[in-house]
Amino acid sequence: xxxxxxxxxxFIGANVVRHLLARGDQVRCLVRxxxxxxxxxxxxxxxxxxVPREPSELAELLAAVDGCExxxxxxxxxxxGPAARRKxxxxxxxxxxxxxxxxxxxxxxxxxxxxxxxxxxxxxRDAPGDEDTPLDPTPxxxxxxxxxxxxxxxxxxxxxxxxxGGVEVVVxxxxxxxxxxxxxxxxxxxxxxxxxxWLPVYPLGGKCFIDADDCAVAHLAAMDRGLPGxxxxxxxxxxxxxxxxxxxxxxxxxxxxxLPLSTAALRVGAAGLDLLAALKPHGAERPDRRVLLSMQEAxxxxxxxxxxxxxxxxxxxxxxxxxxxxxxxxxxxx
Numbered sequence: 071x072x073x074x075x076x077x078x079x080x081f082i083g084a085n086v087v088r089h090l091l092a093r094g095d096q097v098r099c100l101v102r103x104x105x106x107x108x109x110x111x112x113x114x115x116x117x118x119x120x121v122p123r124e125p126s127e128l129a130e131l132l133a134a135v136d137g138c139e140x141x142x143x144x145x146x147x148x149x150x151g152p153a154a155r156r157k158x159x160x161x162x163x164x165x166x167x168x169x170x171x172x173x174x175x176x177x178x179x180x181x182x183x184x185x186x187x188x189x190x191x192x193x194x195r196d197a198p199g200d201e202d203t204p205l206d207p208t209p210x211x212x213x214x215x216x217x218x219x220x221x222x223x224x225x226x227x228x229x230x231x232x233x234x235g236g237v238e239v240v241v242x243x244x245x246x247x248x249x250x251x252x253x254x255x256x257x258x259x260x261x262x263x264x265x266x267x268w269l270p271v272y273p274l275g276g277k278c279f280i281d282a283d284d285c286a287v288a289h290l291a292a293m294d295r296g297l298p299g300x301x302x303x304x305x306x307x308x309x310x311x312x313x314x315x316x317x318x319x320x321x322x323x324x325x326x327x328x329l330p331l332s333t334a335a336l337r338v339g340a341a342g343l344d345l346l347a348a349l350k351p352h353g354a355e356r357p358d359r360r361v362l363l364s365m366q367e368a369x370x371x372x373x374x375x376x377x378x379x380x381x382x383x384x385x386x387x388x389x390x391x392x393x394x395x396x397x398x399x400x401x402x403x404x
Contacts, residue, residue: 072096073293074135076120076165077144078113079105082184082244084251085286086142087113093290100134100145107253120145120165131168135176140293143169143231144184146224150216158216162223166231174236181237182292187245187278187303188217189225192369195308198278200372201243201301210364217360232299240296242289245305245371248390249282250397258394264315265322265395265404272312272327273336273365278305279314280373281385282393291380306377306384308370317388321395333366 073090077083078099084107090097091112098114108115118130135141147161166183173181188211191203199205207225211218231239252258263269288304296302309317312327319326376382398404 071140072098072138073140073142074098074100074116074138075142075144076100076169077142077146077184079103079107079253080144080146081252081254081256081282082247082285082289083142083144084108084253085249085282086144086289087111088251089283089286089290098134098138105253107251121160121168128168128172132172132176135169135172135178138176139179141169141173141178141181142184142289142293143181144289146184146186148216148220154216155219158219158223162227163230166227170231170234170237170239174234178237180293180298181231181239182289182296183227183231183239183241184289185228185241185243185301186220186224187243187305187371188221189228190243190301190303190371192278192371194368195276195370198308198370198372201303201375203371212360215360217364228301238298240292240298241301242292242296242376243301243303244285245278245280245303245373247280247282247285247304248387248394249285250393251282252394252397255398255403258398260315261318261322261391261394262398262403264318264324265398268324269315269327271329271331272310272315273331274311274333275365275367275369276308276310277314277369278303278371278373279307279309279387279390280305281383281387281390284383284385288376288380288382291382296380300379302376302380302382303371303373304376304382305371305373306382307387309387310368311365314387318391321388321391331366333363336362336366 078087100116116134118134119127122128191199191205193199211221316326
């Protein structure tokens with residue numbers, strides 16, 4: 071099978087590309103510029119613009135999908151700098167629209183859209199949310215700001231793609247992914263921080279975690295047998311941050327955190343972030359206050375549908391943390 075992959079130079083995309091190659095697929099990667107994650111891989115590269123703005127650029131994107139049976143749209147961006155809203159809209163909404171358009175023109179059979187768990191409702195550990203759990207975004211993500219823009223653009227991409235005629239679309243919604251090839255790093259930043267320093271505190275909330283390889287397997291299965299128009303939450307293990315950080319401590323050889331982080335203290339820190347934003351608006355890598363405050367809440371979700379319909383495996387999180395830590399150390403991050 072010949073496929074086009076966007077986001078191949080990122081964490082999830084790098085894992086998906088390796089699983090595609092392992093089963094013998096022909097892979098073409100749509101990239102702005104290659105990075106080390108593609109070194110030595112038998113892939114074809116295209117630098118066609120994801121969002122064509124003139125006829126010649128549209129022709130480049132059409133050439134990129136030519137001959138492909140499937141598209142994995144994994145490219146995504148989360149930023150909190152001054153251009154964050156525009157960048158997220160370009161990649162998530164306009165990029166999805168462009169790919170749906172050229173997919174129909176080129177006769178591509180199916181597009182797998184990698185969205186996010188932020189568009190999926192959540193619940194308690196005993197009653198986790200799933201793909202059908204309603205979500206009112208304003209109390210959760212606010213009415214404006216980076217996290218709300220991320221939600222809006224991801225949700226709009228889902229609505230746009232699943233309503234597009236002429237190409238089958240399957241949506242996957244990864245939750246907290248842990249594993250190798252986290253080049254930025256993103257979710258692995260907590261692992262690196264704990265490897266370098268003892269963290270005495272832990273947030274009060276929790277999340278649904280998934281191994282990066284399991285996430286990649288689910289992407290391939292969504293292409294092969296996912297139901298068109300259907301969403302699949304990709305997550306396996308609901309753990310509190312205290313439990314998750316305890317596993318990290320075991321892997322990296324540190325003491326586990328011992329003190330709960332009070333919401334009041336976190337709000338003070340979040341207020342400091344707002345001040346930092348005012349003083350340094352171009353600090354795109356600073357933490358977002360709503361992201362920090364969300365870590366005080368139990369936001370548990372169920373990946374039962376993906377396990378049942380896609381055969382998504384369930385690797386223990388400790389093994390995922392170990393894979394991530396070993397990769398970081400091999401790359402000199404530690």
